[in-house]
Amino acid sequence: MAYKRILTVQDISCMGQCSITVALPILSACGHETVILPSSVLSTHTAGFGAFHVHDLTQEFPAIIHHWQELGVKFDVVYTGYLGNITHMELVKEIFDTLMAPDGVKVVDPAMGDHGKLYPLFDMQYARAMADLCACADVILPNITEACMMADAPYAEDTTQEYVADLLDKLEKICPNVVLTGVGFQPGQTGVMLAQNGQRWHYAHEKIPQIFHGTGDVFASSFVGAWQQTGSMEQAVKIAADFTMQCIHATRGDTDHWYGVKFEAALPELIKKLF
Numbered sequence: 605m606a607y608k609r610i611l612t613v614q615d616i617s618c619m620g621q622c623s624i625t626v627a628l629p630i631l632s633a634c635g636h637e638t639v640i641l642p643s644s645v646l647s648t649h650t651a652g653f654g655a656f657h658v659h660d661l662t663q664e665f666p667a668i669i670h671h672w673q674e675l676g677v678k679f680d681v682v683y684t685g686y687l688g689n690i691t692h693m694e695l696v697k698e699i700f701d702t703l704m705a706p707d708g709v710k711v712v713d714p715a716m717g718d719h720g721k722l723y724p725l726f727d728m729q730y731a732r733a734m735a736d737l738c739a740c741a742d743v744i745l746p747n748i749t750e751a752c753m754m755a756d757a758p759y760a761e762d763t764t765q766e767y768v769a770d771l772l773d774k775l776e777k778i779c780p781n782v783v784l785t786g787v788g789f790q791p792g793q794t795g796v797m798l799a800q801n802g803q804r805w806h807y808a809h810e811k812i813p814q815i816f817h818g819t820g821d822v823f824a825s826s827f828v829g830a831w832q833q834t835g836s837m838e839q840a841v842k843i844a845a846d847f848t849m850q851c852i853h854a855t856r857g858d859t860d861h862w863y864g865v866k867f868e869a870a871l872p873e874l875i876k877k878l879f
Contacts, residue, residue: 605635605879608832609678611703612825613641613696614685614715620649621864622818623686627825633871634829634878639679641668641699643688650724651817652863660688665695669703678705683828685821686715690733700740712741712779713824717749720759728753735778743781743837745824751775751784763787772799783841785823796823796841807841809849816852818864823848826874833878847874 612627624640631638647657682704684696700710714734716726735754738744748771752759755774760767768787775782781800788794788811795808826847831840850873851865858866 606833606835607635607637608680609637609639609705610681610683610828610832611639611641611679611699612683612685613643613687613692613699614821615644615646615688616640616642617646617649619647619863620651620653620817621867622649622821626818626821626867627683627685629871630822630825630867630874631829633875634826634833636681636829636832641665643686643692649817649863662689662691662695665692669695669699673702677703678708679703680705680708681711681828681832682708683711683713683824684737685713685824690730693733693737696737697740709742710740711743711745711824711828712738713745713820714738714750714754715820717753718747718820720749720752720761722749722753738778741779743783744775744779745783745785745827746775747820748784748786751782754778763789765789768797769804772797772804775799776802781837783827783837785820796845798837798841800837805838805841807838807845809845812849812852812856814856816855816865817862818867819848819852822851822865822867830874830878843874843877847877850874 610631614623616624628638642661644661645659717723731753751771757771784797787797792811793808794811798805823844827840827844830843831837850870851867854866854869855861
C-alpha cells in the first residue's frame, strides 16, 4: 500500500461539504497522511447560505511555511484547491520550490468558476495568475469554464470533440497533464477527458441535470488520493468519477441536503476500490 504525505492548500468552509472538509477525509480514506494549509475560514460555503462570515489567513502562510522549512518537512504531493487571492498563489509557488520531496508532484485544481462565469470577487487578472500557477504544476484539474478562462477560449455549454481537442491543445501548452471535467459528447452524458503527455482518453458517465455543490472538490481529492494509491491516472479518473456519481446518488431526493453531497456514505465503496 502506498502511503504518501499530501499537503492540500484551500479554504475551510466550516459547513457545506467542500474544500478541506471534503479533501481531508477523502485523502485519508485513500490511505495517505494529509496535511492542511487553510487559505481562509468561512462559516459556510458561498452558494446559497446568505451573508457568510470569512476570515482570510494569508498573513499566516509565511510563518507556517517557514516552520515547515526549519523542520525539513517534505511533501510527496501538494494539491491546491480554492485559494482566493493572487498572494496565495505566490506563496504556493514558494511551497513548490522549497517543500517538495525529490519525486513529489504538484496538482492544481484551478477552482475559480463554473457555468461560463468566474466566481464572485474573481476577475481575469486572477484567471491569468491561476494560469501561471498551473504552468508550475505537474497535473491540472480544470472544468470547462476554468479551462476557457485560462486558455482565452470561448465557453460552450455543449461540447464537441473538435471543441475539446482545441481546448486541450491550448491547455497542454500550460501543463502537459490535464484532467478536464464536464466533458460530454452525447445528450445525457458528461465525463472526464485525460490528456497525459500527448495521449488523450475520455471516460463518459451519466449527467445528472441538477447542481450539486462540492462535487468538484470530491472528484479532485478522490482523483489525487486514488492516483497516488494506484499509480495510474486513467484508473484514478475512473475511480474518482464513479465515486463522485455515488456521492450524488446518495444525496438525490433529499431536498434538505441542497448544499453538498453525502460523500461520507460512499467512502466505504471508495476504500473497496483501492484496497
